[in-house]
Amino acid sequence: MPDVDVIVVGAGPAGSCAAIVLARAGKKVVLIERGPFPGSKNMYGGVVYPRILDQLIPEWWLEAPIQRWVTRRSTMIMTDTKALTIDFRSQAWGAPPYNGATAYRPDFDAWLADHAVAAGAELICSTTVTGLLHDANGHVSGVVTDRPDGELTASVVIACDGVNSFLAKQEGLYGEFDAANYTLGVKETLALPKDVIDERFGVRGTDGVDIEIIGCTGGVNGGGFIYTNLDTIAVGLVLKLPKLAAQKQRPEQLIARLKAHPAIAPLVEGGEIKEYSAHLIPEAGISMLPTLAGNGILLAGDAAALCLAAGIWLEGVNFAMASGMYAGQAAAEAIRSKDTSVAGLAGYQRRLEATFVLKDHRKLRRAPELVLSDRVQHLYPEFATSVAERMFRVDNPEPKPGVRKIVAQERKRVGIRRRDLAKDGLAGLRSFG
Numbered sequence: 061m062p063d064v065d066v067i068v069v070g071a072g073p074a075g076s077c078a079a080i081v082l083a084r085a086g087k088k089v090v091l092i093e094r095g096p097f098p099g100s101k102n103m104y105g106g107v108v109y110p111r112i113l114d115q116l117i118p119e120w121w122l123e124a125p126i127q128r129w130v131t132r133r134s135t136m137i138m139t140d141t142k143a144l145t146i147d148f149r150s151q152a153w154g155a156p157p158y159n160g161a162t163a164y165r166p167d168f169d170a171w172l173a174d175h176a177v178a179a180g181a182e183l184i185c186s187t188t189v190t191g192l193l194h195d196a197n198g199h200v201s202g203v204v205t206d207r208p209d210g211e212l213t214a215s216v217v218i219a220c221d222g223v224n225s226f227l228a229k230q231e232g233l234y235g236e237f238d239a240a241n242y243t244l245g246v247k248e249t250l251a252l253p254k255d256v257i258d259e260r261f262g263v264r265g266t267d268g269v270d271i272e273i274i275g276c277t278g279g280v281n282g283g284g285f286i287y288t289n290l291d292t293i294a295v296g297l298v299l300k301l302p303k304l305a306a307q308k309q310r311p312e313q314l315i316a317r318l319k320a321h322p323a324i325a326p327l328v329e330g331g332e333i334k335e336y337s338a339h340l341i342p343e344a345g346i347s348m349l350p351t352l353a354g355n356g357i358l359l360a361g362d363a364a365a366l367c368l369a370a371g372i373w374l375e376g377v378n379f380a381m382a383s384g385m386y387a388g389q390a391a392a393e394a395i396r397s398k399d400t401s402v403a404g405l406a407g408y409q410r411r412l413e414a415t416f417v418l419k420d421h422r423k424l425r426r427a428p429e430l431v432l433s434d435r436v437q438h439l440y441p442e443f444a445t446s447v448a449e450r451m452f453r454v455d456n457p458e459p460k461p462g463v464r465k466i467v468a469q470e471r472k473r474v475g476i477r478r479r480d481l482a483k484d485g486l487a488g489l490r491s492f493g
């Protein structure tokens with residue numbers, strides 16, 4: 061008999077949601093976290109979309125450790141001297157059932173893990189899983205940890221150990237590592253008084269702002285973000301690894317460049333750096349997904365590369381919570397039917413396919429490549445901002461040239477071929493349409 065029914069490795073959003081589901085299903089579940097407490101080692105940009113939690117924690121918004129509710133969502137396209145912003149506001153997003161929220165990961169992850177413990181899961185912190193155990197048939201049968209008496213056996217192991225999952229690799233569930241599939245996310249947390257943040261970002265109370273930026277990463281392909289917390293703001297970049305390695309500027313220099321931009325400097329001025337953090341993001345979407353299940357093992361969250369970074373969105377926590385939840389359900393089902401082989405665990409893939417987790421990834425399969433392409437990154441921001449500049453400029457005594465003429469002239473000046481514009485437009489429509 062195994063020591064427990066399920067071992068969940070990693071108490072991030074994926075691991076805690078898996079553990080909640082399993083504990084509530086009456087399974088003996090152990091949640092192992094290498095940090096001193098859940099969330100202590102975790103970083104992200106700062107916006108979480110917790111809608112999926114409706115299924116686990118009804119009215120989660122009454123208790124979740126939220127900083128601000130995102131009621132203002134902007135997408136900014138910039139060059140060194142210009143910026144064009146689409147700025148959306150909805151007061152409905154500042155009231156139940158809400159949409160997105162800013163939250164600190166040490167608070168949010170610890171809160172989710174508390175729910176797992178309240179449901180009956182055993183949480184073991186400051187413990188690193190160093191390998192997998194296998195039975196005589198080669199099925200995963202438990203884990204080895206860095207504790208002296210560190211072996212623990214289980215019917216199923218759910219690897220929620222984050223990006224670059226060591227356990228998934230050990231089990232041979234990933235292909236070759238390809239740096240092009242990853243971006244490096246870097247972030248500064250800047251302290252500013254709440255009233256200053258409210259004034260600069262045009263919000264009140266617990267309303268908050270999410271700004272996604274393109275064209276702000278110099279020669280490196282990627283994107284930027286600014287999110288408001290109550291009395292800090294998060295300013296960061298995601299940077300495509302091969303492009304980052306191929307040039308000389310360090311990530312912190314690129315953030316400094318963003319903070320000095322005329323459209324950003326007035327927002328961040330005087331902010332005292334409280335924290336600098338960096339982390340990899342599995343950014344290539346469906347094309348980099350590993351095999352999601354093996355005999356006795358499931359992968360969820362970033363360990364399964366289920367992060368959606370498609371320009372308009374940077375979502376990972378919601379995909380982690382959902383995939384963790386579905387992994388927990390599938391493991392409970394497999395244990396009930398006494399078949400924890402790949403076939404017995406097939407309910408996991410079925411659930412992912414039937415929901416936004418894989419539907420969104422399939423629909424947006426072309427998006428990561430398109431958004432991180434050289435044209436979108438380096439030519440289109442110049443094109444879009446120059447068209448806007450000429451449209452808004454009053455050039456009397458010259459008469460207005462008309463939008464079609466401006467677009468045609470700027471396209472030629474920037475050096476975008478009509479064929480490429482049509483091709484990218486179609487790819488964009490197919491992805492986002």
Ligand SMILES: Cc1cc2nc3c(=O)[nH]c(=O)nc-3n(C[C@H](O)[C@H](O)[C@H](O)COP(=O)(O)OP(=O)(O)OC[C@H]3O[C@@H](n4cnc5c(N)ncnc54)[C@H](O)[C@@H]3O)c2cc1C
Nearest residue numbers: 070072073074094104105106107189222245361362376377
């Ligand atoms: C810069 C940046 C910005 C981002 N912005 C956003 C955003 O705004 N919104 C959003 O939704 N997503 C964002 N993401 C993505 C998001 O952070 C991830 O998709 C999400 O954290 C994945 O959750 P997870 O539970 O799968 O993994 P993680 O959150 O990485 O958790 C993994 C856990 O496993 C533990 N662990 C790892 N190895 C072991 C081991 N061997 N033994 C024991 N424990 C182990 C870790 O300590 C950690 O607690 C961002 C990511 C980055 C890097």
